[in-house]
Amino acid sequence: ARSLQSELPSALALVSIYSTAFSSILQGGYADASELIAYINSSYVPENVRYVFARFNSLLDSAVQDLNRTEVMIDVCWEAIRVGQASQAREAAVNASICLWRANTTAGQVKEASSAIALQLKAQQIRGLTVSLDQRIAYLSGELEAALGEIDRVESGSTAATSINLSISPGRAWVGAPVEAYGVLADENGSPVEGAAVHLVVGSARYTTVTRSGGNYYVRFNAPHAYVAQVPVYAYFVTTGDFAGSRSPEIQL
Numbered sequence: 001a002r003s004l005q006s007e008l009p010s011a012l013a014l015v016s017i018y019s020t021a022f023s024s025i026l027q028g029g030y031a032d033a034s035e036l037i038a039y040i041n042s043s044y045v046p047e048n049v050r051y052v053f054a055r056f057n058s059l060l061d062s063a064v065q066d067l068n069r070t071e072v073m074i075d076v077c078w079e080a081i082r083v084g085q086a087s088q089a090r091e092a093a094v095n096a097s098i099c100l101w102r103a104n105t106t107a108g109q110v111k112e113a114s115s116a117i118a119l120q121l122k123a124q125q126i127r128g129l130t131v132s133l134d135q136r137i138a139y140l141s142g143e144l145e146a147a148l149g150e151i152d153r154v155e156s157g158s159t160a161a162t163s164i165n166l167s168i169s170p171g172r173a174w175v176g177a178p179v180e181a182y183g184v185l186a187d188e189n190g191s192p193v194e195g196a197a198v199h200l201v202v203g204s205a206r207y208t209t210v211t212r213s214g215g216n217y218y219v220r221f222n223a224p225h226a227y228v229a230q231v232p233v234y235a236y237f238v239t240t241g242d243f244a245g246s247r248s249p250e251i252q253l
Contacts, residue, residue: 011123014040019125021060022132030068037061049120056113063110063133066103070096070140077147083236084161084244086154093151096144100137107133159244161188164198166235166248173223173253181219183248185211185237192216196237202253203231223253 021036041057073096080089107130114127153159166183173179181200185193192215200207200219211217217235224231230252239245 011121014121015123015125018129022129025064025067026132026136028071028136030064030071033064034061037064052113052116052120056110056117059106059110059113063103063106066099066106067136067140070099070103070144073099074140074143074147077151081147081150081154082238082245083247084154084239085247086151089147089151089154093144093148100140100144104137107137154239154244159239160242162186162193162237162243162246163188164235164237164246164248166233166251168233168251168253171253175223175225177223179221179223179253181221181233181235183217183235185215185217185246187243193237193243196240196243198235198237200233200235202233
């Protein structure tokens with residue numbers, strides 16, 4: 001029978017790969033981290049080590065997935081805040097809180113499991129690498145707290161609600177044909193908001209313009225080179241100063 005040492009990847013190699021994975025986690029590179037964990041987990045190890053090895057990798061990947069979901073939900077939250085959708089932002093924040101709680105719980109299990117794997121694989125450095133999980137969780141906690149604070153500000157009424165409408169002409173266009181988009185940005189009393197940046201999204205393309213007198217905005221663009229039946233188009237205004245953000249209904253070009 002071959003010895004245990006000959007069955008296992010070298011401790012140095014494992015520490016190096018795990019170090020890269022934890023570095024990716026710290027930087028928010030969750031896809032890269034998961035790929036590295038899967039690569040490590042595919043390594044051959046004997047049966048007496050396999051359970052500890054697989055459990056550590058499984059827990060670590062679960063924490064990575066929950067961190068990824070947390071960050072996605074925080075991004076959704078901020079996007080809703082920017083356009084004044086406080087209820088949607090609050091819902092996303094709740095989901096982010098749940099994902100972050102799961103990540104934090106699993107991170108504790110990862111740290112416990114790291115002691116066993118470090119002993120079995122004779123790679124004590126692995127235990128120290130898990131601090132990256134705590135650091136990423138702390139960062140996301142700060143981001144979530146900031147988002148919740150901004151939601152509270154929007155819900156308090158300290159910013160005036162706005163509305164933005166959108167029309168496009170023509171409603172249907174060939175690829176590359178010129179299209180005009182226009183509308184009005186107004187506050188909650190119907191008064192025009194002048195000199196405000198309005199963003200127009202056409203499929204994957206984005207355009208920015210500034211409202212003129214009467215709160216009017218105008219953008220001329222060419223129909224995107226996307227051979228699809230319809231392309232979504234919408235306009236939005238980002239929360240600025242005393243005005244809450246808003247988003248127009250979506251139009252299919």
